[in-house]
Amino acid sequence: MIPRQSPILTLTLNPALDMATEVAEILPGEKLRCADPLMDPGGGGLNVSRAIRALGGDSLALVALGGLTGDRLAGLIRAEGVTFLSILGPGETRQSLTVNDRSTGRQFRFMLPGPVWTEKERARVFTLLAATARPQGISVISGSQPPGVPADFPAQLAASMPDSRVVLDTSGPALTAAVTHPIPGLFVLRMDGEEAEGLAGRKLDTRADTADFAQGLVRQGVAQRVIVARGADGNVLAEAEHRLFAKAPKVEVRSTVGAGDSFVAAFVLALARGQSSAEALALGSAAAAAAVTTDATQLCRREDVDRLLPACTPVAV
Numbered sequence: 001m002i003p004r005q006s007p008i009l010t011l012t013l014n015p016a017l018d019m020a021t022e023v024a025e026i027l028p029g030e031k032l033r034c035a036d037p038l039m040d041p042g043g044g045g046l047n048v049s050r051a052i053r054a055l056g057g058d059s060l061a062l063v064a065l066g067g068l069t070g071d072r073l074a075g076l077i078r079a080e081g082v083t084f085l086s087i088l089g090p091g092e093t094r095q096s097l098t099v100n101d102r103s104t105g106r107q108f109r110f111m112l113p114g115p116v117w118t119e120k121e122r123a124r125v126f127t128l129l130a131a132t133a134r135p136q137g138i139s140v141i142s143g144s145q146p147p148g149v150p151a152d153f154p155a156q157l158a159a160s161m162p163d164s165r166v167v168l169d170t171s172g173p174a175l176t177a178a179v180t181h182p183i184p185g186l187f188v189l190r191m192d193g194e195e196a197e198g199l200a201g202r203k204l205d206t207r208a209d210t211a212d213f214a215q216g217l218v219r220q221g222v223a224q225r226v227i228v229a230r231g232a233d234g235n236v237l238a239e240a241e242h243r244l245f246a247k248a249p250k251v252e253v254r255s256t257v258g259a260g261d262s263f264v265a266a267f268v269l270a271l272a273r274g275q276s277s278a279e280a281l282a283l284g285s286a287a288a289a290a291a292v293t294t295d296a297t298q299l300c301r302r303e304d305v306d307r308l309l310p311a312c313t314p315v316a317v
Contacts, residue, residue, distance in 0.1 A: 005272040007137035008059035014114045014146040015043030022100035041076040044143020051265030051299045064089030091115030116148035126160040133161030142169040151177040182222045189223035196228045214238035245317040246285040262291035262300040285312040
């Protein structure tokens, strides 16, 4: 029996055609002979929708596409069976490249910036969001912001869908703006440990330190829930009166690409199915761990998530 779930909408304004390959060794000034590339649709919100589908859920992905790369990306999205609506983006959709160095096992990621968005193009997005976001549904704003948008763009996006539960997973100036000028009613804010330390202005060495910081943001009205990913240690979730930690299972890391997006996908899907914050944290942590066991730009697999889930039981912190 397929579990019932609330509608989930994801937004990706700066998607990428993700290419992944490997070389024997990365050396400067040399011609580096690459293996046949793997190609996947990429970008925060789009990856969230891909992972939701992999976990047996449904979502609607709004994706900005442009040019020949955008056409190629649309074909990859269709091939994965993800339901999406295309937004006409400015210029050519960007590409990204992930290269593994076989001699060291190190991974190098090259991210192009994407086309610049004007005010007119941003206005089209607000109109589309207002028409597609569902009351009491969950709307995920995830990934890098495209060039040309202001730092408070996520707040403007959220304001265009006031009856939706908004989840924000971003970085840089957009994250700083969301903390210094809170988005009214923000449902979930997620960040990684390095970003949390930058905002806190200090090291967050222990899980309790991270929980103190996250709960402080909740009590300041930044979001109803704040999640901080502590890398290989695990994930902290804070609400106004509760703080939870779910450890990351020990797995063989093949690629870290998509771990955060897999976490968000599983966390949001659990909440959309009516599960508790603790259950959502456990599922998200299992999905993130599952994602790092897959190659290149691939995301979590459902069977791996199910296998790892028992090791992710949250505890109070």
